[in-house]
Amino acid sequence: MAKLTIALAKGRLQDEAMKAFHQVGIIVAPQELSSRRLLITDEKQLYHFILVKPTDVPVYVEHGIADLGICGQDVILESIADVHQPLDLGFGYCRIAVAGKKHETNLTKELSVLRVATKYPRIAANYFQQRGVPVELIKLSGSIELAPLLGLADRIVDLVETGRTLIENGLEIKEIISETTARLIANRASFQLKRAAILELVDLLAQAINKPK
Ligand code: PRP
Numbered sequence: 001m002a003k004l005t006i007a008l009a010k011g012r013l014q015d016e017a018m019k020a021f022h023q024v025g026i027i028v029a030p031q032e033l034s035s036r037r038l039l040i041t042d043e044k045q046l047y048h049f050i051l052v053k054p055t056d057v058p059v060y061v062e063h064g065i066a067d068l069g070i071c072g073q074d075v076i077l078e079s080i081a082d083v084h085q086p087l088d089l090g091f092g093y094c095r096i097a098v099a100g101k102k103h104e105t106n107l108t109k110e111l112s113v114l115r116v117a118t119k120y121p122r123i124a125a126n127y128f129q130q131r132g133v134p135v136e137l138i139k140l141s142g143s144i145e146l147a148p149l150l151g152l153a154d155r156i157v158d159l160v161e162t163g164r165t166l167i168e169n170g171l172e173i174k175e176i177i178s179e180t181t182a183r184l185i186a187n188r189a190s191f192q193l194k195r196a197a198i199l200e201l202v203d204l205l206a207q208a209i210n211k212p213k
Pocket residue numbers: 141142143144145158159160161162163164165166
């Protein structure tokens with residue numbers, strides 16, 4: 001069977017993704033998992049996993065370094081990479097939301113330009129453009145919730161999972177832009193050249209995630 005290389009988003013989706021592979025019989029030794037190695041292999045040496053930043057997953061897949069990747073739909077929406085999306089894995093549910101200080105409303109009526117801090121400039125630009133709201137986008141890499149608190153921005157566009165970060169920083173959701181879950185993505189050429197191996201894995205993962213736990 002063709003060997004597959006899979007780019008995995010480090011962080012919130014990594015454990016769930018490895019659990020899904022484990023469920024379908026793709027076993028990575030615990031010492032590999034707990035190591036700091038960024039390139040790990042399953043026990044049967046059939047699957048290589050590349051551990052990368054979430055935003056880099058579509059880059060490795062589009063360029064064919066990885067045949068497959070797992071990352072959030074948020075990352076795919078933000079990316080310009082041309083990749084195939086064969087499967088919604090269902091786990092890693094989050095919302096992409098516009099948030100701001102609690103009880104602060106009607107800002108768009110008061111301000112001619114809304115300052116929006118985000119690590120999703122593309123998603124934010126599309127969203128506000130569709131609504132005809134002029135915005136100044138401020139690109140940040142993390143801790144986005146600080147921006148309204150410190151006066152850097154009027155609103156943020158960010159990922160909300162439990163909502164705890166918003167609450168603990170005195171912020172609230174103003175609008176939901178989209179929902180997001182983990183997706184399996186595939187390099188377009190690999191999807192043709194390694195079709196049988198990829199489709200077999202897609203089927204196994206689909207069965208595993210639909211199985212009652
Ligand atoms: C994400 C997101 C929020 C937080 C939401 O950040 O940007 O800050 O998680 O999670 P919650 O709703 O469960 O509180 P992440 O942990 O990826 O770190 P970052 O701030 O470095 O982007």
